[in-house]
Amino acid sequence: MSRNEFSRRRFLRDGAVASAVAWTAPAALSAAARPSNADFLEVGLPKSELLTPALCVDLDALEANIDTMQSTVSANGIGVRPHTKTHKCPAIAKMQMARGAVGICTAKLTEVEVMFEHGLDKILLTTANVSPAKIRRAMILRKWCDGFTQAVDTEENARDLDAAAGEAGVIADIVVDVDPGGHRTGVPPGEPAVALAQLVDRLANLRLRGMLCYDGGAQHISGFAARRTQAIERMAPAAETFSRMRQSGLNVEIFSGGGTGTYNIDHETPGFTDVQGGSYVFLDAQYLAIGGEDDDNTYNDFEPSLTILTTVLNAQYEGRATTDAGAKSCTINQPWSIVIGETGMSYTSGSDEFGTIRYENPSRIYQTGDRLELIVSHCDPVVNLYDKMYATRKDRVEAVWQIAGRGKNQ
Amino acid sequence: MSRNEFSRRRFLRDGAVASAVAWTAPAALSAAARPSNADFLEVGLPKSELLTPALCVDLDALEANIDTMQSTVSANGIGVRPHTKTHKCPAIAKMQMARGAVGICTAKLTEVEVMFEHGLDKILLTTANVSPAKIRRAMILRKWCDGFTQAVDTEENARDLDAAAGEAGVIADIVVDVDPGGHRTGVPPGEPAVALAQLVDRLANLRLRGMLCYDGGAQHISGFAARRTQAIERMAPAAETFSRMRQSGLNVEIFSGGGTGTYNIDHETPGFTDVQGGSYVFLDAQYLAIGGEDDDNTYNDFEPSLTILTTVLNAQYEGRATTDAGAKSCTINQPWSIVIGETGMSYTSGSDEFGTIRYENPSRIYQTGDRLELIVSHCDPVVNLYDKMYATRKDRVEAVWQIAGRGKNQ
Numbered sequence: 001m002s003r004n005e006f007s008r009r010r011f012l013r014d015g016a017v018a019s020a021v022a023w024t025a026p027a028a029l030s031a032a033a034r035p036s037n038a039d040f041l042e043v044g045l046p047k048s049e050l051l052t053p054a055l056c057v058d059l060d061a062l063e064a065n066i067d068t069m070q071s072t073v074s075a076n077g078i079g080v081r082p083h084t085k086t087h088k089c090p091a092i093a094k095m096q097m098a099r100g101a102v103g104i105c106t107a108k109l110t111e112v113e114v115m116f117e118h119g120l121d122k123i124l125l126t127t128a129n130v131s132p133a134k135i136r137r138a139m140i141l142r143k144w145c146d147g148f149t150q151a152v153d154t155e156e157n158a159r160d161l162d163a164a165a166g167e168a169g170v171i172a173d174i175v176v177d178v179d180p181g182g183h184r185t186g187v188p189p190g191e192p193a194v195a196l197a198q199l200v201d202r203l204a205n206l207r208l209r210g211m212l213c214y215d216g217g218a219q220h221i222s223g224f225a226a227r228r229t230q231a232i233e234r235m236a237p238a239a240e241t242f243s244r245m246r247q248s249g250l251n252v253e254i255f256s257g258g259g260t261g262t263y264n265i266d267h268e269t270p271g272f273t274d275v276q277g278g279s280y281v282f283l284d285a286q287y288l289a290i291g292g293e294d295d296d297n298t299y300n301d302f303e304p305s306l307t308i309l310t311t312v313l314n315a316q317y318e319g320r321a322t323t324d325a326g327a328k329s330c331t332i333n334q335p336w337s338i339v340i341g342e343t344g345m346s347y348t349s350g351s352d353e354f355g356t357i358r359y360e361n362p363s364r365i366y367q368t369g370d371r372l373e374l375i376v377s378h379c380d381p382v383v384n385l386y387d388k389m390y391a392t393r394k395d396r397v398e399a400v401w402q403i404a405g406r407g408k409n410q
Numbered sequence: 411m412s413r414n415e416f417s418r419r420r421f422l423r424d425g426a427v428a429s430a431v432a433w434t435a436p437a438a439l440s441a442a443a444r445p446s447n448a449d450f451l452e453v454g455l456p457k458s459e460l461l462t463p464a465l466c467v468d469l470d471a472l473e474a475n476i477d478t479m480q481s482t483v484s485a486n487g488i489g490v491r492p493h494t495k496t497h498k499c500p501a502i503a504k505m506q507m508a509r510g511a512v513g514i515c516t517a518k519l520t521e522v523e524v525m526f527e528h529g530l531d532k533i534l535l536t537t538a539n540v541s542p543a544k545i546r547r548a549m550i551l552r553k554w555c556d557g558f559t560q561a562v563d564t565e566e567n568a569r570d571l572d573a574a575a576g577e578a579g580v581i582a583d584i585v586v587d588v589d590p591g592g593h594r595t596g597v598p599p600g601e602p603a604v605a606l607a608q609l610v611d612r613l614a615n616l617r618l619r620g621m622l623c624y625d626g627g628a629q630h631i632s633g634f635a636a637r638r639t640q641a642i643e644r645m646a647p648a649a650e651t652f653s654r655m656r657q658s659g660l661n662v663e664i665f666s667g668g669g670t671g672t673y674n675i676d677h678e679t680p681g682f683t684d685v686q687g688g689s690y691v692f693l694d695a696q697y698l699a700i701g702g703e704d705d706d707n708t709y710n711d712f713e714p715s716l717t718i719l720t721t722v723l724n725a726q727y728e729g730r731a732t733t734d735a736g737a738k739s740c741t742i743n744q745p746w747s748i749v750i751g752e753t754g755m756s757y758t759s760g761s762d763e764f765g766t767i768r769y770e771n772p773s774r775i776y777q778t779g780d781r782l783e784l785i786v787s788h789c790d791p792v793v794n795l796y797d798k799m800y801a802t803r804k805d806r807v808e809a810v811w812q813i814a815g816r817g818k819n820q
Binding site (some may be wrong): 071153188354381 | 459461464495541563567721726738
């Protein structure tokens with residue numbers, strides 16, 4: 001089944017349901033269970049009345065994705081610590097926690113601040129803070145947020161954190177970030193990582209909680225078998241490091257890593273405790289292309305839930321149409337966005353302001369004013385373009401969620 | 411002179427000045443002249459104390475760029491109507507107006523709303539509104555904003571606008587958007603454009619103001635001579651169209667188009683009235699590469715004023731370093747960002763959260779915690795990632811400007 005057939009089948013099915021069912025207030029979201037990071041002006045509107053470009057998340061698909069992740073990791077004896085760098089949305093983080101996550105991850109300090117401000121309190125910051133100003137802010141945050149843990153990857157940084165924690169009068173929770181071989185962040189596995197963990201353990205104002213090792217490079221390896229083999233192999237030095245930390249008597253309750261591409265593989269790494277999956281809540285064209293355990297062509301473990309609504313602005317030239325969603329609304333990541341329900345056309349967003357449809361053997365031709373819906377190319381940077389996200393069910397807006405972490409990249 | 415040498419010379423010179431001069435309150439910005447779209451918390455701080463990634467604009471360079479554009483177009487007998495899609499920042503729009511612009515352009519309706527809300531009132535929306543909701547909003551805005559003019563590119567759209575204007579009780583100012591051959595937006599030049607202008611002229615609730623023709627494809631043609639030849643040639647059908655509109659007695663006071671790459675070429679197109687330049691306020695790596703009239707290698711008509719401050723997070727692996735400014739702070743546009751003042755290294759931002767420096771024959775090696783400054787790759791989508799911009803002079807923050815139009819892509 002090709003990606004377009006996949007998406008067309010799913011969305012045609014949903015469309016048929018939507019048109020047959022009158023919209024009613026959602027029973028599943030009682031006042032207590034409703035995630036609170038919302039405004040209410042557009043609640044109840046059909047998607048067809050939203051100004052475009054608009055970012056939408058389908059709640060049925062989102063909930064199914066969160067449940068799939070949770071049930072899979074639970075069955076595999078590990079946990080999920082969702083990475084909120086993907087959605088930057090406290091409402092979704094709360095849904096993840098309510099469904100069993102052990103905590104959340106963030107990539108940047110300002111994301112921690114936003115998530116804490118919105119009521120999340122078990123937060124693992126996966127990036128080291130190295131500047132004095134950020135270290136100070138991190139320690140002030142730690143005074144208020146007991147569940148805040150941060151990464152460290154050099155001995156110098158551990159000593160800086162210790163000094164700042166002492167100054168702020170806190171004991172800071174720490175995980176050692178171990179490099180999976182990409183040399184992007186992290187200390188080398190083996191002796192350097194163990195020595196760093198021992199230093200953290202010795203420093204008076206730090207408390208060692210364990211380690212993380214995120215192998216970003218493994219997540220998009222195409223084909224499940226190849227991905228599984230490489231992911232496990234590349235995590236072996238980290239597993240050996242974790243084992244040495246444990247054997248040397250260190251407190252290593254956390255061994256966090258992995259992601260959406262390896263969530264059903266990571267439990268095979270000895271000692272591994274929790275998957276830092278992010279993209280699984282939304283999926284996207286990049287992940288659809290990697291293939292899954294059941295289907296070599298389409299990664300169908302999760303459903304694409306995140307879409308962009310766009311409107312055709314110009315249809316007067318042969319073989320093409322222009323829409324209102326370009327690079328500022330879609331990014332220029334590739335594979336490009338996928339037009340839901342259509343075949344024989346491509347969508348590109350190389351222009352800042354405008355999207356371009358090109359027809360080869362199209363299932364339909366769009367006219368000026370027509371609306372279409374896109375599966376996003378790469379969810380993380382797309383979400384980072386929008387201030388709000390329309391949470392919809394059966395094509396009606398059920399909540400308008402602030403993307404409160406948008407632009408919080410410091 | 412290569413791009414890196416260019417930027418290094420300029421920024422070394424400025425750095426030397428900065429360290430020699432004590433910071434004093436800026437005499438040039440009296441209370442009356444100071445653009446008001448600002449907050450003040452970080453005013454007076456040195457750039458070195460800002461949390462990174464931080465978006466900065468050098469005021470000396472920005473002011474020089476605005477002056478260069480204004481004096482050039484004035485000398486050529488035309489005007490500038492700056493495109494604010496680039497900066498999305500009312501404070502900069504006000505500087506452009508104060509220095510002689512005939513009005514501003516915006517790409518989206520919500521940008522018009524933001525600019526009007528911040529005190530700008532001569533606004534040309536260069537994109538047609540086609541959905542009923544946007545057309546209604548545009549007409550409501552027109553009730554309050556006398557100087558609001560909008561584009562149209564089909565007869566059906568002209569009739570829709572006329573009906574909505576009638577309903578709102580306004581006369582809407584209109585320009586006809588003419589396609590320069592890219593087939594992205596606009597009506598074909600010649601008879602179709604003239605017929606559309608005549609229809610607008612006839613409709614009771616519309617007032618024809620002229621036409622626009624923006625040739626985006628001409629802006630980045632490499633080499634001044636080639637750019638000049640092609641730009642003029644490609645604008646010839648639009649010029650012929652404009653002439654026919656004028657000859658048929660239509661009110662065509664506006665013939666707007668062009669941009670940063672053709673600002674000193676566009677006056678050669680007969681009838682042309684004003685340049686819609688956007689990027690010239692900032693320049694960027696993409697524009698540096700096109701070459702100018704004086705220098706085939708570097709477009710030095712304007713100075714790069716927009717930079718990203720970033721911090722090195724990891725420097726423990728040979729031949730590379732990792733920073734805190736990745737795709738969410740720099741976009742993935744190419745050419746990649748340029749590290750100011752350095753040679754023999756490249757900067758890429760393909761990872762969402764992290765930038766990567768790779769060394770070949772480096773002028774320096776960065777350590778963890780070191781800060782560096784980048785000339786942005788492509789200014790428009792980069793600005794659209796940030797909520798605020800630090801306006802600096804001699805490396806001190808003189809104003810913190812809201813990018814009030816950020817994310818206003820509807």
